Amino acid sequence: MATLLVAAAVLAAYLLHPNLPASSIPLVLLLAVLVASVRHGFWVGIFASVLAFLAGNFFFVEPRFTFFVHDLADWLTLGVLLAAGATTGFLVGRLREERDTATLRARTLAALAKLTSDLSRAATPENVRTALVDNLAGLDRGQAVALNGDGGELKLTAKSDERVTLDYEDEVAAAQALRRGTADPVAPGWTGGRFAFRLLRNSATVIGFTERQAERPEIENTRHAMLEQAGLALEKLELETEARAAEAKAQREALRSALLTSLSHDLRTPLATILGGVSSLRELGDAMSPEARSDTLLAVEQEADRLARYVANLLHMTRLTTGLNLRAEWIDPSDTVRTAVERASGAYPDRRVEITLPAIIPVIHCDPVLLEQALFNVIDNAITASPTSFPVSVSLRVQEGLVSICVEDRGPGIAKEEQVHIFEPFFRGSQSGWEGSGLGLAIARGIMDAIGGTITVESPWDGLPGTRMTLSVPERSEKGGGPRDSDH
Amino acid sequence: MVGREILIIDDEPQIQRFLRHALEAAGYHLLFAECGSKALQLAASVKPDLIILDLGLPDMDGKVLLGQLRQRLEIPVIVLSARDDEAEKVAALDLGANDYVEKPFGIGELLARIRAALRPRNVQIDAQETIRLGTLSIDPARHQVLKDGIEVKLTPTEFELLLLLGSNAGRVLTHRQILTKIWGPAHTEDMAYLRVFMRQLRQKVERDPARPTLLVTETGVGYRARNGY
Numbered sequence: 001m002a003t004l005l006v007a008a009a010v011l012a013a014y015l016l017h018p019n020l021p022a023s024s025i026p027l028v029l030l031l032a033v034l035v036a037s038v039r040h041g042f043w044v045g046i047f048a049s050v051l052a053f054l055a056g057n058f059f060f061v062e063p064r065f066t067f068f069v070h071d072l073a074d075w076l077t078l079g080v081l082l083a084a085g086a087t088t089g090f091l092v093g094r095l096r097e098e099r100d101t102a103t104l105r106a107r108t109l110a111a112l113a114k115l116t117s118d119l120s121r122a123a124t125p126e127n128v129r130t131a132l133v134d135n136l137a138g139l140d141r142g143q144a145v146a147l148n149g150d151g152g153e154l155k156l157t158a159k160s161d162e163r164v165t166l167d168y169e170d171e172v173a174a175a176q177a178l179r180r181g182t183a184d185p186v187a188p189g190w191t192g193g194r195f196a197f198r199l200l201r202n203s204a205t206v207i208g209f210t211e212r213q214a215e216r217p218e219i220e221n222t223r224h225a226m227l228e229q230a231g232l233a234l235e236k237l238e239l240e241t242e243a244r245a246a247e248a249k250a251q252r253e254a255l256r257s258a259l260l261t262s263l264s265h266d267l268r269t270p271l272a273t274i275l276g277g278v279s280s281l282r283e284l285g286d287a288m289s290p291e292a293r294s295d296t297l298l299a300v301e302q303e304a305d306r307l308a309r310y311v312a313n314l315l316h317m318t319r320l321t322t323g324l325n326l327r328a329e330w331i332d333p334s335d336t337v338r339t340a341v342e343r344a345s346g347a348y349p350d351r352r353v354e355i356t357l358p359a360i361i362p363v364i365h366c367d368p369v370l371l372e373q374a375l376f377n378v379i380d381n382a383i384t385a386s387p388t389s390f391p392v393s394v395s396l397r398v399q400e401g402l403v404s405i406c407v408e409d410r411g412p413g414i415a416k417e418e419q420v421h422i423f424e425p426f427f428r429g430s431q432s433g434w435e436g437s438g439l440g441l442a443i444a445r446g447i448m449d450a451i452g453g454t455i456t457v458e459s460p461w462d463g464l465p466g467t468r469m470t471l472s473v474p475e476r477s478e479k480g481g482g483p484r485d486s487d488h
Numbered sequence: 489m490v491g492r493e494i495l496i497i498d499d500e501p502q503i504q505r506f507l508r509h510a511l512e513a514a515g516y517h518l519l520f521a522e523c524g525s526k527a528l529q530l531a532a533s534v535k536p537d538l539i540i541l542d543l544g545l546p547d548m549d550g551k552v553l554l555g556q557l558r559q560r561l562e563i564p565v566i567v568l569s570a571r572d573d574e575a576e577k578v579a580a581l582d583l584g585a586n587d588y589v590e591k592p593f594g595i596g597e598l599l600a601r602i603r604a605a606l607r608p609r610n611v612q613i614d615a616q617e618t619i620r621l622g623t624l625s626i627d628p629a630r631h632q633v634l635k636d637g638i639e640v641k642l643t644p645t646e647f648e649l650l651l652l653l654g655s656n657a658g659r660v661l662t663h664r665q666i667l668t669k670i671w672g673p674a675h676t677e678d679m680a681y682l683r684v685f686m687r688q689l690r691q692k693v694e695r696d697p698a699r700p701t702l703l704v705t706e707t708g709v710g711y712r713a714r715n716g717y
Contacts, residue, residue, distance in 0.1 A: 330679035
């Protein structure tokens, strides 16, 4: 290129020289040298100036068509040409280098920033590895892979490009990196393999990436920073997992101690009545009035019932945690309401429970036993939480594909800050008059979750104190076609 | 009723003890078996009028024993089952048990089940005698139902349903049993039909359809016509 430029300048000067003074010819050549060094840098500038000097000397300086230099002025021309070419080339080179560096810096900063933002969204170690691999590869348009060595065996878990495969040499290098921390394809005594491998700090994740020859230190530094960041992100995730596990463990401990408290209270209280009542009847029965005997017996029976309900609840709770066996069938939700209310009336003969049913009730597909149990527990809760003078009302509503059963009481209600906790096992409200085991609502919630329904609480409702709990299950009655009445 | 023999198959001494006192006081003669093999032997040699079987036996599955009893003898069986195990109740009923009582139970409930099971079985829908069910009287011969003396219009299917439950008053019938008898063996899964017909029937025969007292739902199991207890 430089040669062509100089040749063009020589040609131009040759054509023009009959009309030009001899002194302007070096200026034409100088122009060619300047253009060459601006376009192609320092060394090309030097080369062009030497070439221009030689050509000028050959074509224009007497004796012409020889390289013979006899004049001091000609040496000066050479000196000027060299100095001009070198200086321009040097300056242009510096400028270009600075521009390149600035561009590279901007690119690496952008890559780092993108990785940081990707990592901040990563929820699993897998996300971290994928983000790192993608950004590493994007940094210098190369390839990158991530391997996970948990459990001793390295497994390829992420790659920047679907087509990336690891050669045997790469796998050996990755294994080495897992042991020693790094492995480079250009390390002494190392043959083959395209990837360099690095172990991420405090992890079993090995990252492999391709390097370009004559790599800029900026790229290397950025890559180092990226690996560090991803390592930190992995560590953070691990700490979070540990924290969650610790929290879950603490919750289990709390649950266990609540269970023990509940067992000792809810088993002992009815047992005390039963044992006390029966032993008094045996030892003092003759001295008691018939009414006293009958009342003692009634107390024993009621407490035994309570004990049975409590044990049933504990069993339900256990089944909910170990997994329920769902037996969905077509049911009439009004049946569920009636049987649950009947059970509640049996358990609390002196309490009034009102039922409201709509005119049209769909048949729904649901586990009848579980739904009834959930509803019974909610009614039970409403009865124990409200004064005896108020009835509890149970109503069935059908709207927008949902069948909802509302259980309403006009008791003191549940404080807003307690409403989020009432479905937790062994939680007892602070309102006086609550005497349950703290299991009923937790079971109801567990059941509704299991059968794909919901349970919600409103307190106060319709602007007045009291509690309204709503159990909802999807209708799904269109499925399988409605039953038709062939008699009509 | 007095003097009927009941074989109780249960391995719990305390349950045996309390049943002995209560049922003897109610006028029954009792036999006890703690295990399946002894139960089979006693049932075959004594031929009791009724068997009460606890499904949780130490030496064999209660349902297997029930199957063996049913193969050899036409003796009504009441099953004692754990609460909340509807699948087991249904399995026992479909195996031929006449009824079930959930543990723990009160003696009143057990006595009612015993009385219902000891009444002569008349599962034939075409029985000719008029059946009384609470305020209802069902006349199979004339296909007529009177509620407090006033005739109730029923469709043929509704009538059959009422007659089936009424002629088995006091006993539980599983969904499968009802569907098989009314709609035929091909319809044992058509639960939605049964639900809809049951609702229609209750609308017509119950005093307060919102609180049925005659035709009661046994959640997850079936239906029972209740006759004054």
